Amino acid sequence: xxxxxxxxxxxxxxxxxRTYRFFEIGKKHYYYDDYSNRMFMRRxxxxxYLPMNELLMRQIDKFGxxxxxxxxxxxxxxxxxxxxxxxxxxxxxxxxxxxKVEVLSETYAHSLASLSNxxxxxxxxxxxxxxxxxxxxxxxxTFRNTELIYSDEIGAAVADMGYKLMLTEGAKHILGWKSPxxxxxxxxxxxLKVLLRxxxxxxxxxxxxVQDGFRAEDFVNWLNALPEEEEVVNIFMDYETFGEHxxxxxxxFDFMERLPEAILKGSKFKFATPQELAKALQPxxxxxxxxxxxxxxxxxxxxxxxxxxxxxxxxxxxYDLNAKVHRIKDEELQQDWTLLQTSDHFYYMCTKxxxxxxxxxxxxxxxxxxxxxxxxxxxxxDFADRVNQLSKRKVKAE
Amino acid sequence: MRVLMFGxxxxxxxxxGLGTACFGMTxxxxxxxxxxxxxxPRAYGDEDETNVRLLxxxxxxxxxxxxxxxxxxxxxxxxxxxxxxxxxVGPEQFANVLESDRHVVEHFNRSGSVFARNYQFSGKYxxxxxxxxxxxxxxxxxxxxxxxxxVIHAHxxxxxxxxxxxxxxxxxxxxxxxxxxxxDRSGENINTDVYAIERRGMEAADRVxxxxxxxxxxxxxxxxxxxxxxxxxxxAVEPNDKPKSEYERxxxxxxxxxxxxxxxxxxxxxxxxxxxxxxxxxxxxxxxVMAGTGDMLEGMIxxxxxxxxxxxxHFTGFLKGEAVDxxxxxxxxxxxxxxxxxxxxxPLEAMRLNVPVVISKQSGVSEVVKHALKVDFWxxxxxxxxxxxxxxxxxxxxxxxxxxxxxxxxxxxxxxAKKIKAVYESVVQ
Numbered sequence: 001x002x003x004x005x006x007x008x009x010x011x012x013x014x015x016x017x018r019t020y021r022f023f024e025i026g027k028k029h030y031y032y033d034d035y036s037n038r039m040f041m042r043r044x045x046x047x048x049y050l051p052m053n054e055l056l057m058r059q060i061d062k063f064g065x066x067x068x069x070x071x072x073x074x075x076x077x078x079x080x081x082x083x084x085x086x087x088x089x090x091x092x093x094x095x096x097x098x099x100k101v102e103v104l105s106e107t108y109a110h111s112l113a114s115l116s117n118x119x120x121x122x123x124x125x126x127x128x129x130x131x132x133x134x135x136x137x138x139x140x141x142t143f144r145n146t147e148l149i150y151s152d153e154i155g156a157a158v159a160d161m162g163y164k165l166m167l168t169e170g171a172k173h174i175l176g177w178k179s180p181x182x183x184x185x186x187x188x189x190x191x192l193k194v195l196l197r198x199x200x201x202x203x204x205x206x207x208x209x210v211q212d213g214f215r216a217e218d219f220v221n222w223l224n225a226l227p228e229e230e231e232v233v234n235i236f237m238d239y240e241t242f243g244e245h246x247x248x249x250x251x252x253f254d255f256m257e258r259l260p261e262a263i264l265k266g267s268k269f270k271f272a273t274p275q276e277l278a279k280a281l282q283p284x285x286x287x288x289x290x291x292x293x294x295x296x297x298x299x300x301x302x303x304x305x306x307x308x309x310x311x312x313x314x315x316x317x318x319y320d321l322n323a324k325v326h327r328i329k330d331e332e333l334q335q336d337w338t339l340l341q342t343s344d345h346f347y348y349m350c351t352k353x354x355x356x357x358x359x360x361x362x363x364x365x366x367x368x369x370x371x372x373x374x375x376x377x378x379x380x381x382d383f384a385d386r387v388n389q390l391s392k393r394k395v396k397a398e
Numbered sequence: 399m400r401v402l403m404f405g406x407x408x409x410x411x412x413x414x415g416l417g418t419a420c421f422g423m424t425x426x427x428x429x430x431x432x433x434x435x436x437x438x439p440r441a442y443g444d445e446d447e448t449n450v451r452l453l454x455x456x457x458x459x460x461x462x463x464x465x466x467x468x469x470x471x472x473x474x475x476x477x478x479x480x481x482x483x484x485x486x487v488g489p490e491q492f493a494n495v496l497e498s499d500r501h502v503v504e505h506f507n508r509s510g511s512v513f514a515r516n517y518q519f520s521g522k523y524x525x526x527x528x529x530x531x532x533x534x535x536x537x538x539x540x541x542x543x544x545x546x547x548x549v550i551h552a553h554x555x556x557x558x559x560x561x562x563x564x565x566x567x568x569x570x571x572x573x574x575x576x577x578x579x580x581x582d583r584s585g586e587n588i589n590t591d592v593y594a595i596e597r598r599g600m601e602a603a604d605r606v607x608x609x610x611x612x613x614x615x616x617x618x619x620x621x622x623x624x625x626x627x628x629x630x631x632x633x634a635v636e637p638n639d640k641p642k643s644e645y646e647r648x649x650x651x652x653x654x655x656x657x658x659x660x661x662x663x664x665x666x667x668x669x670x671x672x673x674x675x676x677x678x679x680x681x682x683x684x685x686x687v688m689a690g691t692g693d694m695l696e697g698m699i700x701x702x703x704x705x706x707x708x709x710x711x712h713f714t715g716f717l718k719g720e721a722v723d724x725x726x727x728x729x730x731x732x733x734x735x736x737x738x739x740x741x742x743x744x745p746l747e748a749m750r751l752n753v754p755v756v757i758s759k760q761s762g763v764s765e766v767v768k769h770a771l772k773v774d775f776w777x778x779x780x781x782x783x784x785x786x787x788x789x790x791x792x793x794x795x796x797x798x799x800x801x802x803x804x805x806x807x808x809x810x811x812x813x814x815a816k817k818i819k820a821v822y823e824s825v826v827q
Contacts, residue, residue, distance in 0.1 A: 022687060022712045023724065026649020309703035317709040370699045377708040381685075384709060385650060 004232040004272040004280070005223070005263060006195065008070040008144070008167060009239040011049070011092075012110050013041060013077045014344035016365055017379055025382045031336065036365050041084040048243035053091040055242075055253060059260045060100050067260050068100040068271045071239070072144050075108030075124075075131045076342060089135070096136045102273040103132050105140035105163070111341035112305060114145055114154050115292065116319040119326075124338070125161060142167065142274040146343050148197065148236070148295040149302070152288065155186035155194065163192065165278040167236060169295040170196030174287060181230035185283035193278050194287055197236040197295060206241045210250050216258035220266040231281055233269070236295070297352070305346035310373040315346060317380055321387055328390045336383055348372035399822060400433040402547040402564060404538060404557035408438050408445050408452065410719060414660060415633075415743050416577050419609070420553060422636050424450045426815025432822070435545055437560070439519030439534060455537045456519045527556075528591070535559035539567045549573060549822045555580070555592055558599025565602065571825040574603040579616050582738045583664055597621050604825040607818065609633050609741035610762025631818055632766045634811040635746035638723060642751045645727030653684045653789040656729040658722065658744055659736075661692035666735035666758065666775050671698060673735070673781040675705045677789075682710065684789055689725050691716040726751040730795070731788045735775050736761050745770065749806040754798035756784040766809065769802040 018033035059067045073092070081089040095101050107113055107124035108131065114121045125143075132140050143163040145154060150168035158166050170180025180196035201222070204212060223233060238245065246252040263269050272280070296304040306315055318340060325337050349369045366372040403424070407417030424434045428449035441454035519530050538560030542550070550572045552561030558574055565572040580588040580596060600606045600621055606628045608614040614630045617623050648654050655677075657670045667688060674686040688698060688711070695713070702711045717725055726732070732748035732755045739761035746763065748755050749770070757764050758775040771788065773780035788795045 022714045023646075023728070024649070025712075026651070027646075309700055310708075313703040313706050313708040316706065368696075370696050373699060373703065373708065374713045378712060381650075381709055381712065389651075 003226075003230065003267075003269045004277060005269045006070065006232060006234045006272050006274060006277060007068075008072070008104070008234070008236040008274065010072050010144075010237070011077055011239045012072075012074040013037070013044065013080055014110070014342040015076055015080065015339045016040070017345070017375055020375055020378045020382070022378055025378060026385055029332075029336075029382060029386065031379045031382075032339070033365065037080060038084040041080050041088075044240060044244060045081075045085045045088045047248070048240050049085075049088050050091060051248075051253060052239065052242045052256070053088075053095055055257055056095060056101075057098075058257075060095075060098050063260060063264065065100070066264055066271060068102070068273050068276075070102040070104055070142070070273050071096075072104040072106050073132070073135075074106060074110035074342075075128050076110060076339065078131060078135055093136060096138065102142065102275055103136055103138050103140050104167070104274070105129060105132070105143045107146055109338045109341045110146050110343055111338075112146060112149070112315070112343050112346065113341060114149060114157070115302070115306075116315070117322050118157055120319075120322055120341075121157065122161060124341075127338075141165070142278070144168075147304075149292060150194075150289055150294075151292040152187045152290060154292070155192050155289075156188040159186060159189040159192035165193045165195065165274055167195050167234070167274065168197065168289075169236075169293055169300055170198055170234070171293050171300040173300070174289050174293060178285075179227075179230060181226065181233055182284045183231065183277065183281035184285060184287040187286040187288045190283070190286065193281075193283055195232070195234050195274055195277060196287065197234050199295070199300075201233055202235050202237055205235070205252075205255075206237045206245065209246050209252055209255070216255055216262040217266065219255075219259065220262045223263070223269055224267050232272070232277060303352065304350055305343050308349070308351050308369075310349045310351070310369060311346045314349065314373060314376055314380070317377070317384075321384055324387050324391050327394065328387065330390055333383075333386060333390065340380065340383060345372070345376050349376070399431065399549070399819065399826070400435065400547040401427070401822065402542065402545060402550050402570075403434050403436045403450075404534070404550070404552040404560045404564075405436055405438055406554065406556045408436065408441070410444065411442055412718075415741070416554060418636075418743055419577060419633050419741075421446075422634060422811040423815060423818065425636070426634070426811030426813075427818065429812045430815045430819050432815070432819055435547060437537070437541060437557075439530060453541060455534060455541075458537050458540055531556055531559055531595070535563045539563035542567045542570075548826050551575060551818075551822075552599065552603075553577060555596045555599060558595055558602075562599060562602045571604040571827075572602060573605045573607060573821060573825065574599045575607045575609075576600070576613055576617055576740070577609055578740045579613060579620070581616055581620060582613075582740050585663065585737070597623075600627075603627075605629060605821050607631050607821060610765050612738075612760070612762045612765065613740040629817075629821055631814050631821070632762065632809075633741045633743055634809045634814045635743055635750060635806060636811065637807065638747075638750045639720075640723065642727050645724055645751075648728035650685055653730040654687060654728055655684060655731045655733060655785055655789070656687045656689060656725060656748075657733050657735070658689040658717070658725060658748075659734065661688065661690050661695040661698055663694065664737055664739070665692075666737045667692075667694055667698050668701070669735040669775055669778055669781060670733055671701050671705070671711070672778045673733075673785060674711060675707060676778065676782040677786055678705075678707055678710060681786065681789070684710070686711045687714060687725070687729070688712070689714040689717050689722075722747065723751060726753050729753050731756065731785050733781070733785060734758060734761065734763075735773075735781055737775050739763065746806050746809065749802040752799040752803050754788045754795050754802060756781065756788065767802075767805060769798050769805050771798075 016033045016036050017031050108127040113124055142165045143158050144167040148169045180198045184194045186192040242252055293300050348364050348366050349372045351369045405420045409417050409421050427434055434450045436450040437453045439455045441452050542564035550561050550564045550570055552558050553575045554577050561572050580592045600623045608617055608630050611630050614628050617628050618625050659665045661667050726748050732753045734745050734757045736758045741762035745755040745757050756771045759772045760775050764772050771784040
C-alpha cells in the first residue's frame with residue numbers, strides 16, 4: 001500500500017487598519033491603510049507568491065499527474081490581489097487551471113466567527129464558496145477553518161454545512177500516543193473525515209529550516225523512516241514560508257525545487273490532494289477535541305487571538321454588533337463588518353513574549369499590542385456608531 | 399528690574415505644566431516692566447521670544463581651568479554627580495532604560511564629562527538628568543558673571559543648583575519657585591537626592607514662591623522652611639488662541655468626558671477609570687477619553703479592556719499644541735482626579751473653552767477656582783456623581799460653562815506677575 005504525502009498551503013493577508021484617531025470617530029468612515037496593504041501585497045508577491053507559483057508550475061510541467069497540491073485563499077487576500085497585484089491572481093489561476101491544485105473552503109474574512117456565532121460563520125463560508133467559484137471556477141469540497149481552528153463542535157457544524165473532510169492540527173495534546181499519519185473522524189459526526197497536520201515534518205520546513213539545515217534527500221530519509229503501516233503525511237504550511245518566513249537566501253526554494261523529485265524517486269510516497277485522501281482512506285478512529293485548538297504558537301490553542309483582556313474586550317465588542325448588523329442592507333457597512341472580523345486584528349493585540357512574539361511581529365504595522373487595541377477600538381466605535389444610526393433610521397422607517 | 403531666570407522647559411518643547419507656567423509668567427512680568435533673561439538647558443530656535451531673552455545653556459562654554467569657573471567649583475563641593483537615579487522614571491521603566499542605554503551608564507560614571515568645554519544638554523528627563531543638573535549649575539555660575547541683573551529666580555529642583563551657583567558668584571538675591579515637590583511626584587517614596595536638592599535650594603534662597611497654599615504647607619511641614627520666607631502666588635492661565643466655535647465638535651452623538659495629563663501615579667488616572675466604569679453601568683452612552691502618555695499608560699489600557707469598556711473608553715496618546723484645545727472643544731466634562739497637584743493649569747485651559755470641570759480637592763487650583771465641582775481624589779463615587787451630574791443636568795453644566803469661562807478670564811498672569819514683582823522688590827536692596 002503506497003503512502004501519501006499531502007501538501008497544503010495557506011494564502012492570506014489582512015486588510016490592515018490605518019491609524020484612526022479618536023478625533024475622527026463619527027466623521028471619517030474609511031478605516032484601511034491602502035498604502036501599507038499595497039506595499040505588503042506587492043512585497044509578498046515578489047518574494048514569495050510569484051517565484052513559488054513558478055516553481056510549482058515547473059514541478060507540474062515536469063511530473064504531470066504525479067505531483068499535486070492544495071491551497072486555501074481567504075476572500076480578503078483575493079480582493080487585495082485584485083486591487084493591488086492582479087498578475088499574482090492570474091498566476092494562481094493558472095496553477096489551479098492545471099487541475100493538479102485543489103482549492104479549499106474557509107471563511108471569507110479569515111475570521112474567528114466559528115467561535116462566536118454559527119450563523120455568521122455559515123454566511124462567511126457561503127460567501128467564500130461563491131468567491132472561489134467566481135475566481136477559480138471551482139467549488140471547494142474540503143474545509144479548513146481559520147488557522148486550522150477546530151473542536152468537536154466546530155467540526156460538527158462544518159459537517160452540517162455538507163462537508164465531508166476537514167483539516168486541522170495534529171497537536172500533541174489531542175493525539176497523545178497516536179500518530180497524525182492516518183485518517184481520522186470527527187467525534188460527534190463520524191461522516192466528517194479529519195486530516196491532521198504532521199507538525200514535526202511541517203515545522204521542520206516552516207520554522208526550523210535554517211537551524212536544522214537539511215536537504216531534500218534528508219527529508220525523504222525521514223519520511224522513509226516512518227512506520228510501514230502509516231498512511232499519510234500532511235504537510236500544511238503558510239505559503240509565506242517560502243521567501244518570507246524563510247528568506248530565499250536560506251536555500252528554501254532550491255530545497256522545494258528538489259523535493260518533489262526526491263520524494264518520487266527516493267520513496268514510496270505518492271502526492272495526494274485532500275479530496276483524493278477522503279476517497280482513498282477510511283478513518284482509523286475518532287479524534288477527540290473537546291477544547292478548541294489551532295496550529296498557532298507553541299500552545300496550539302487560541303491564545304494568539306484571545307485570552308488577554310485586550311483581545312477579549314475587542315472580540316466581545318465586535319460580535320455584540322452581530323444581530324444589528326445583519327438587519328442593515330448597506331453594502332459598505334457589510335464590507336467593513338467582514339473586514340473587521342479578520343483574525344489578524346486580534347493577533348496584533350497579543351501580549352505573549354518568547355519566540356512566538358517574533359512571528360507575531362511579522363507584517364505587523366503596530367508598535368505595540370496596546371496600540372493595536374486602541375486603534376481597533378477607535379475604528380470599532382465609529383463602526384458601532386454607524387450601525388446604531390442606521391438601525392435607528394430603519395426603525396423609524398418601519 | 400531685571401531677573402536672571404532659570405527654567406528647564408519653554409514652549410513649544412514642553413512635557414508638563416512647568417514650561418506653560420514659565421511662559422505665562424514671563425509674559426506677565428514683561429507687562430509689569432520686568433526684564434527677563436530666561437535660561438534653558440537647550441533652546442531649539444522656534445520659541446516665542448517676544449517677552450523674554452532666551453539664553454541657551456548648551457551654547458555656553460566652560461573652561462574648568464579658568465580661574466573664575468574653577469573657584470566656583472571649589473566653593474561648591476557638595477554638588478553630587480554620582481547619583482544615577484532618575485526621579486521621573488519608575489523602577490520597571492528604569493530597568494528598561496538601563497537595558498537599552500548601557501553605554502550611557504558607562505559614560506555617566508566618568509565624572510570628567512561634566513567639565514567638558516562644551517556640553518549639549520538634552521533638556522529632557524533621561525538617564526543623564528543628574529549630570530545635566532550639575533552641569534546646569536556650572537553654567538549658572540558662568541552666566542551670572544556675564545550679565546547684569548537684580549535678582550535670580552529658579553524654577554523647581556532641576557534649576558536650584560544653578561540658582562545657588564549664580565547667587566554664590568554674584569551675591570544677588572535668590573528666589574526659588576516650587577511648582578511641584580518630590581512628595582507630589584512620588585507620594586511617600588521620595589528620591590532622597592532630589593529632596594536634598596530641593597531643601598538646599600529653599601534654604602539658600604531669600605524667598606520661596608509656591609504655586610498654592612497646598613504646596614506652601616508641604617514646604618513648611620516637610621522641608622522645615624521658615625514660614626516667613628514662603629509666599630504663595632497662584633498660577634494663572636493664558637487666554638485661548640481661538641474661540642470654541644472655530645474648533646470641530648466631536649463626531650459622536652454622545653457626551654465625552656476627558657482626562658488630559660500625564661498618565662502617572664500623581665495624576666490619579668486609575669481613579670478616573672474606576673469612576674468611568676461606575677458611570678458606564680448606569681449610562682452606557684457616555685464616552686471617555688484619556689489623553690496623554692506616561693509610565694502607567696499600558697496598565698490603564700489593560701484595565702479598561704479588563705472592564706470591557708474598550709468600546710467607550712479611548713486613548714489618544716500625547717496631545718500637543720492645538721490638538722489640546724481641539725480635544726477640549728470636543729469635551730463635555732473635564733476631569734482632573736490628581737492625588738496631589740501643586741497647582742494644575744490644565745483645568746483652567748479647559749474652562750477657558752467653556753468646559754465644566756471636576757477637580758480633586760487635593761490640588762492647588764481648587765484654592766482659586768469657584769466654578770468647578772470638587773471631590774476628594776479617592777472618592778470614586780463622588781467623582782462618578784459629579785461627572786454624571788454634569789452630563790445629565792443641563793442647567794448645572796450651562797452654569798459652569800459660562801461662569802467658569804468668566805472666572806478663568808479674570809485669572810491673568812499679569813496679576814500673578816505683579817505679586818512676583820513684589821517678592822523681587824522685597825529682597826532687592
